[in-house]
Amino acid sequence: MYKLLLSWRYLRTRFIALASIVSVTLGVATLIVVNSVMAGFVDQMKNRLHGILSDIEIEAPLMSDIPDPELHADVVRQIIGDDLQDLTCVVRSHALLSFEFHGRPWTQHVILLGIDDETFGKVTDFEPYLTNEIKKERFNFTLEETGYTRFDRAGWPYRREKAQSKRDFDRMMREHDQLYNQAAQQYVDNHPLQQPDGSPATQSAQNNEPVKFEFAPLPAMTPNINNAFPVENDPSDANDLAENQTQPPQHLPGQTVMMSPFDPHAHLRDKVNLEDLFDPMRDQHAGIVLGMAISEKKSLDEDGNPIDVHMLLPGDDVQMMFLSAGQQMRAVSEEFTVVDFYSSNMHEYDSSFAFVPLSKLQKLRGMVDPLSKVGSVSAIQIKLKAGADLDAVRDKLKAEFPGAEYYDIRTWQDTQRPLLSAVQLELTILNILLFLIIAVAGFGILATFFMIVVEKTRDIGILKALGAPSGGVMSIFLGYGMSLGIVGTGVGIVLGLVFVNYINQVADLVGWLTGREVFDPQFYFFSEIPTIVSPTMVLLVALGAIMIAVLASVLPALRAARLHPVEALRYE
Amino acid sequence: MSDLAMSTTKPTRSSKSSISSNIRIAKNAVMSVAGLKKSYFKGQLEVPVLKGVDLEINTGDFTTIIGQSGSGKSTLLHLLGTLDAPDAGEIYFNEQRIDVLPSRKKEALRNSEFGMIFQFYHLLPELTTLENVLVPKMVQDGFFTYLYNKREYKRKATELLEMVGMGHRLRHKPNELSGGEMQRTAIARSLISEPSVLLADEPTGNLDSENGKEVLDTLTALRKNENLTVVMVTHDESLADKSDKVIRLVNGVVE
Numbered sequence: 001m002y003k004l005l006l007s008w009r010y011l012r013t014r015f016i017a018l019a020s021i022v023s024v025t026l027g028v029a030t031l032i033v034v035n036s037v038m039a040g041f042v043d044q045m046k047n048r049l050h051g052i053l054s055d056i057e058i059e060a061p062l063m064s065d066i067p068d069p070e071l072h073a074d075v076v077r078q079i080i081g082d083d084l085q086d087l088t089c090v091v092r093s094h095a096l097l098s099f100e101f102h103g104r105p106w107t108q109h110v111i112l113l114g115i116d117d118e119t120f121g122k123v124t125d126f127e128p129y130l131t132n133e134i135k136k137e138r139f140n141f142t143l144e145e146t147g148y149t150r151f152d153r154a155g156w157p158y159r160r161e162k163a164q165s166k167r168d169f170d171r172m173m174r175e176h177d178q179l180y181n182q183a184a185q186q187y188v189d190n191h192p193l194q195q196p197d198g199s200p201a202t203q204s205a206q207n208n209e210p211v212k213f214e215f216a217p218l219p220a221m222t223p224n225i226n227n228a229f230p231v232e233n234d235p236s237d238a239n240d241l242a243e244n245q246t247q248p249p250q251h252l253p254g255q256t257v258m259m260s261p262f263d264p265h266a267h268l269r270d271k272v273n274l275e276d277l278f279d280p281m282r283d284q285h286a287g288i289v290l291g292m293a294i295s296e297k298k299s300l301d302e303d304g305n306p307i308d309v310h311m312l313l314p315g316d317d318v319q320m321m322f323l324s325a326g327q328q329m330r331a332v333s334e335e336f337t338v339v340d341f342y343s344s345n346m347h348e349y350d351s352s353f354a355f356v357p358l359s360k361l362q363k364l365r366g367m368v369d370p371l372s373k374v375g376s377v378s379a380i381q382i383k384l385k386a387g388a389d390l391d392a393v394r395d396k397l398k399a400e401f402p403g404a405e406y407y408d409i410r411t412w413q414d415t416q417r418p419l420l421s422a423v424q425l426e427l428t429i430l431n432i433l434l435f436l437i438i439a440v441a442g443f444g445i446l447a448t449f450f451m452i453v454v455e456k457t458r459d460i461g462i463l464k465a466l467g468a469p470s471g472g473v474m475s476i477f478l479g480y481g482m483s484l485g486i487v488g489t490g491v492g493i494v495l496g497l498v499f500v501n502y503i504n505q506v507a508d509l510v511g512w513l514t515g516r517e518v519f520d521p522q523f524y525f526f527s528e529i530p531t532i533v534s535p536t537m538v539l540l541v542a543l544g545a546i547m548i549a550v551l552a553s554v555l556p557a558l559r560a561a562r563l564h565p566v567e568a569l570r571y572e
Numbered sequence: 573m574s575d576l577a578m579s580t581t582k583p584t585r586s587s588k589s590s591i592s593s594n595i596r597i598a599k600n601a602v603m604s605v606a607g608l609k610k611s612y613f614k615g616q617l618e619v620p621v622l623k624g625v626d627l628e629i630n631t632g633d634f635t636t637i638i639g640q641s642g643s644g645k646s647t648l649l650h651l652l653g654t655l656d657a658p659d660a661g662e663i664y665f666n667e668q669r670i671d672v673l674p675s676r677k678k679e680a681l682r683n684s685e686f687g688m689i690f691q692f693y694h695l696l697p698e699l700t701t702l703e704n705v706l707v708p709k710m711v712q713d714g715f716f717t718y719l720y721n722k723r724e725y726k727r728k729a730t731e732l733l734e735m736v737g738m739g740h741r742l743r744h745k746p747n748e749l750s751g752g753e754m755q756r757t758a759i760a761r762s763l764i765s766e767p768s769v770l771l772a773d774e775p776t777g778n779l780d781s782e783n784g785k786e787v788l789d790t791l792t793a794l795r796k797n798e799n800l801t802v803v804m805v806t807h808d809e810s811l812a813d814k815s816d817k818v819i820r821l822v823n824g825v826v827e
Contacts (some may be wrong), residue, residue, distance in 0.1 A: 001718040002710035009698035313615055462694045466761075467683025468711045469676065565655045569694065 002463070007479035011487070012453070017480075020448040021488030023441035026543055028492025029499060031434045032533070036500045038427050039537070040530030048346040049419065052124045052353065053380030053412035054088075056394055060407065065325060065367060065376035067081055072380055079400045083388040087445030089377035090117035091361045094502035095322035097294065097354060101311040108294055108458045110354040112322055114377075117141055123383040126355075128290065129344040132314070141287030141357050143339045148314050150341075159315035159337075163280035286360045287315060288336035292343035314338050320354070325365045325376070332364050438545050441488075442552035445481060449556035453477065460560050461568025474561035480551025485546035493542060497533065504528045591729065601628040601664075602769060602801050603652060608661035610647055621647045623824035624661070628771070629817075634802045635794045639821035645805045646773055648821065649699055652803065653686050653771045654678040665769075687762030691774040693754040695746040695761075700706050705729040705761045712765065715738040725764070732760040752783030759790055763798075770794070772804040785797050788814065 011019070056078065060066045069089040075085055091114035098107040121127040121139050128149070130136050132155075134147040148154035295312035312318065316338050323329045337357060344350060362368050362375035369376070384393055390411040398404050413420060453460075460473055499506060507518040507529060519529050608625040611618050611679040621644040629635050639645040641717065650656045651663060669679060682688070695704045709725045710718055718725075718801055733739055736756040746754055755775060762770055776784030792814050795802050804815070812818045820827040 001713065001715050002707055005703065005710065006696070006698065015696055276690070458694065459696050462696060463707070463711070464679075465653070465682060465688050465690075465694070466708050466711055467679045467681075469679050472711065566650050569655075569690065 002468065003476045006303050006476050007483050010456075010476075010480050011483050016447050016450060017445075017452065017484055018487070021441065021484045021549070022180040023444060024438055024488035024549060025492040025495065027434060027438035027441055028489050028541055028545045029496035030437065031431065031505070032493060032496030032538060033499050034430055034434060035427075035537050035541070036496075036531040036533045037265065037503065037529060038430070039532040039534060041420045042423055042427070044530045045346075045423070046420075048344050048349075049373065049416045050125065051129065051349060052126055052342075052347060053162040053415055054123045055388075055390055056382040056385045056397065056409065056411050057379050057415070058397070058401070058407050058409050065378060066380065067369070067376045068374060069377045069380060070374070071149075075401065076380060076382060076397070079397055080382070080384070080393055082260055083384045083393055085383040085385045086119060086122040087382045088116050088123045088382055089358065090115055090120070090379050090381055091358060091365065091367065091375075092378040093365065094321045095320050095321055095354065095508075096289075096319055097298055099169050099295070099316065099318040100310060101295075105312065109352075110291070111292060111352050112361065113353060113355050114358040115355050116358045120381075123381050124518070125344075126342070129342055130340050132340045136274075137342050141339055143284045143290075143315060143337055148340075151310065152314055156315065158313055159284070162280050162315065170199060177413075195534070203210060224335055277419070281318070284337040284339070285335045285358055286337070287339035288318065288320070288498040289340045289342050289355040290318075290338055291353045292341045293347055294354065295341075305407075312338050314340055320356070322365070325367045334364055360531065400543040421422055435544060435548075439547050442548040445484060445549055446554040446555060449477060449481065449553050450559070452480075453556045453560045456560070457563060457568050460563050462562070464565035465569060470561040473563075474557045476554050477557035477560050478550060480545060481557070482550050485549025488549065489542045489545040497538075500531050527569065586747075596765070600630045602631040602666060603629040603803075604664045605648075606662045606664075608648070608651060608663065609645070609659045610651060610656070611659060616769055621824055622651075622658070625821070625824070625826055627819055627826055629801060629803055631801055631813055632795070632799050633816040633818045634792060634813035634814065635804070635806045635819060637803065637819045638807065638812055639805075640807055643821045644824045645807075648804065649771050649773050653688055654681055679763045683708055684765045685768050687765065687767035687770040689755070689758050689762050689770065689772040689775045691777040693746070693751070693758045693778075695754055695757060697746050697818070699732060700743050700745055701733065701738060702726070702729055703758050704746070704757055705733060705764055708715045708761065708765045710789050728796050729760065729764055732763050733757070736760050737786075750783070752786055755783070755788065757780060759794075763794070768801060770800055770802045772802065774785070775804065776806070776808065 025138050045306035058066075058072070066072055066089075073087055073089070076087060092111045093114075095110050096107055097110045098105060100106070115126075117140050127136050127139050130139065131150045132144055132147040134144050134148060145156045151158075168473055218519065281449065295310060297309050298306055299309045301307045318338060320335060320336055321331055321333045324332050342353060342355065343348065358377075360373065362377075367376045368374070384390065390413065393412050394409055394414075397409050401407065401409065463473055463476075464470075504519070511517045511519075539564065581750070586664065605625055605627050608622050610622040611620040613619070624655075625644075627817060629636065637645050637648060637772050647656070651671070653660050654663075654673070658671055661671075662669055665681070671676070673681070696707065699707070706725055706729050709721070709729075713721065730742065733742060738756050738760060739754060741749060741753060746757070749757065755778075759775075769793070773789065776787055779787060788811060791802055791804065794800055805809070
């Protein structure tokens, strides 16, 4: 009883000791704030990292293919069993994206993913990160009329407007050429060529008509438009719709057409309206979803404020160049129409991924078996049910998947291991450093307690004279240290939690005081600082801090316990 | 003075040769000491303080140990109260040797059998008068036992404080009390455990004559009322006349 009473009285009467635990308080508060903010950031980061990575991926090694994805999928379903939520197949390829911006060509390396628009969204967090409101609900590769809330103009209206202005421009250029030619002709007419001696050029004077070049007539032929513009009639490929819709103009049979060796299509120019084949006002190429950061660049507006410049908008066409599959590689080039953007705010993903329809990419890369019509894929992506142990399932797959050693089977965490472990290391080091602050506070307590023991020597003597055992005297000071620790930690916890709760206001305040924004949402992609307070973390920090306070009071308490009562009483 | 003469003869009976386990102890002696030696070290130098002290303290007596400063009287009292251990010799309390007891038993003795009063009162400055008186009980009991008995202890402590004339200052801290008041509080504290022996180390040494007299009166009154054995150490010859027995200590031996 006297131990508690005296600990309590010392706590209440010795404010200098409270000063020594201010560092405990600050250390605890800082630990809680740092851990909460880091946990918030890590959580957000993991969400985003996980983003378009599936839980588990089975990849064919060395960029080769998985020839029969359905067979593989069946085996996977069998092995994983109940834990399986969904799976999808993807084709992955490095590619070169090129487009025009302000008349300048831009090229950029991207990782091209052929995805199945039905299942990909079920396996990964793909849809929530799209910018189009309609596509967030139900994803497909067609350009939308509306829903592009992030852009001032986008989608079909923009595409039509752009095609119209291109058409107007072309017409203007044609008219310009005509005017120029007329003027040039007039000039030539009015200024007949003259011989060096001044006499008019006889030939042109005699023959005012321009020189005409004629080619030997080639064998007459009837062009087959269907051959000239091969269109595959694959109704399953909805993205080829644009090409299917194209109705080639009918030529009258028997009509003779002259073919130019320089421009084999010249004879068609007048007869076929190219816009009937592919009209940008009406048709789109196969859709592509680009990472937001691929075509975005930071710039400054007139007032010096940073703004995002979108070099591409939904509705623009881009050129994509990539290699075909197989041993004999060749470059394939194809046009795609940007239908949406992927914006996870993970720069690594947003700046490198582009998504196109799986079947289209398989066809373009020559991955479809000519006999069985089965397209091979690069990887099978698997989503497990919530709560399933990723590592366990991965190990199971590795153990049971036939020929597992030829495949690369990994979880998304394995894929992002370097980044995740770096963040973990960072967090660990921060915690160690901050605990060192509390340890420093421990030495402060140690010093203060030695002073207090010296000051209380006589009281210790009195207590011993009254029959208090050494252990009791010791526990007074241990209890004192513990109560100091508890008070310091308690205040620290309250401070820390309040700080975490109002962290955005605090950031604003600091920003206002220093005139410099502490947390710029533009760079962090969060509207506010994310925080997660884990009760376990708070408890561990509190226990650690109290432990340090108690440990620091052990030495002074031992000294107090060892005091000889007579000498302590004589002390004056 | 007859008491004095008697007391001075008593220790001489148990001479150095008779320091043994079969020492004859007077039937009515609550405490007895035989061949007690104690020295202190000042650096390498050994300073002998007690050079073989033999004495007996009778039950119910008011015994005064008188000696000049440096005669070793305080050391003797500390040894009697088991606050210190002798270099040689034996100390008996109720026919039981106490200087060799384990520290736990010594603590129990100090707590419940001996009451101690010091020249500098030695109250705990953080506690009120009442709490100071209750400290021996707090030390004696465990946490829950104390809480259980708290009401009873408080009543008893209040009674004791009223008895020593401190009933009106229960909630005061020591620094708000005068020297006499502090010493009376210390007396109340020494009595709370109902000890059989009261050991007083110059209880009036730091008080003016009026307060000193008051304290002394309290002590003598106690002895009469409570049938308590009181051992008082002092250098003041004038205090000796109230005691039943006077022991003179000169240069570490009983005169």
